Amino acid sequence: MKLSAVAENLVKILEGFKVIDAHEHLPPEKVYVKQEVDALTLFSHYVRYDLMTAGMSSEDFERTQNHDIPLEDRWRTFYPYLKSVRHGSYARAAFIAANELYGFDDVNEGNYKALSEKMAERNKPGIYDHVLCKKCNIRTALTQNDYGLDNRTDYDHDLLMPLMLLDTYAAVNTKKAIELRATVFDADVRSLDDYLGAIRKVLARWKSEGVVGLKMVSQPYGEPDRGRAISLFDSLMSGERAQLPELSPLRSYVTDQMVGMASELGLVVAVHTGVWGDFRTLDPKHMIQTIIRHPGTKFDIYHMGVPYVRDTAIIGKNFPNVWLNLCWCHILSPKMACSAMDELIDLVPVNKIIAFGGDYHRPVEKVYGHLVMARENIARVLGGRVEDGLMTEEEATSIAEMWFYANPKELYGLRI
Secondary structure, X not given: OOOOHHHHHHHHHHOOOOEEEEEEOXXXXXXXXXXXXXXXXXXXXXXXXXXXXXXXXXXXXXXXXXXXXXXXXXXXXXXXXXXXXXXXXXXXXXXXXXXXXXXXXXXXXXXXHHHHHHHHHHOOOOHHHHHHHHHOOEEEEEEEOOOOOOOHXXXXXXXXXXXXXXXXHHOOOOHHHHHHHHHHOOOOOOOHHHHHHHHHHHHHHHHHOOOOEEEEEOOOOOOOOHHHHHHHHHHHHHOOOOOOOOOOHHHHHHHHHXXXXXXXXXXXXXXXXXXXXXXXXXXHHHHHHHHHHOOOOOEEEHHHHOOOHHHHHHHHHHOOOEEEEOXXXXXXXXXXXXXXXXXXXXXXXXXXXXXXXXOOOOOOHHHHHHHHHHHHHHHHHHHHHHHOOOOOHHHHXXXXXXXXXXXXXXXXXXXX
């Protein structure tokens, strides 16, 4: 990417910064290295959606990632779609990783086998240290625990610090689900208050074991109704209702209670907003009433609410308990990310903005590719401000350091 001289210099400065990666889905390394990898792994997480939008069937995509099928056959399935996605931002992170980590300036029919061999050779204990620590200068990555009800102790709590899914306990809609969770925290659950008391103990234990936050989704929860929640819970436990709808008054009430518990325990509530599927249901504005009800809870709003970036910026401007997280944004669209950041500087105090989260579960190499793009975007925006006489280069550098490191460190209370 062509940058101005000021932005180029800022990129060089940013490359020396310590980084807190403020959102990933990475498993513990011992889990990660058990997965087979090759050149097509670079086009798995996120690029898959561009491939499918371009016309690849979901069955064919799964075929490209099935290592029981010879690599040559999988490449033939994949290759016709490469020209349609190679200029997208999702794919650019893959090409950066292939080039700067493995020395391949393209991924094509002539080199995919050699690239696959190098990736397989590197896929062993130590890959996280090489990519995340040495190449990215990441000091810790806040990773979402996607691997079961209660296995946060599998993480390396220096490099990977887990956030637990709030819906693990809030989104129960059957008696069986409630009883399963009761076995996890060894509780005698007969009433909704029993259940909430047990959840509080679980959250406190998580906090003591290094969990730094809870992850939820922005949805139209509605006003919490304790009476309705009790009635639905009792109906489930008595067997009158086999199952509740996904977004029930019970889920809304338990979610609201857990958000309040997070404040008491000093856990951050991270919120997925925007992007997926019918993204109208994930509008960040759904969170406003929850934010107002819980002024003591700290909310980390993910993905700038894409495509509702201006609405999200105003939420960050109006509420002191809200931080705005640019995780995923740099590979969704660099142009949109740059435009959003330029307006954020106008609207939101710079101590409330978080620069980066790779948002990958595999391959780890694309965290590096994404970080390269994030540095370019931030250097472009801050460099433009310097060139316009709105700040000095020293001020731009200080702001970037806050976004990449100081702000997430303070928000999550990290001792690194």
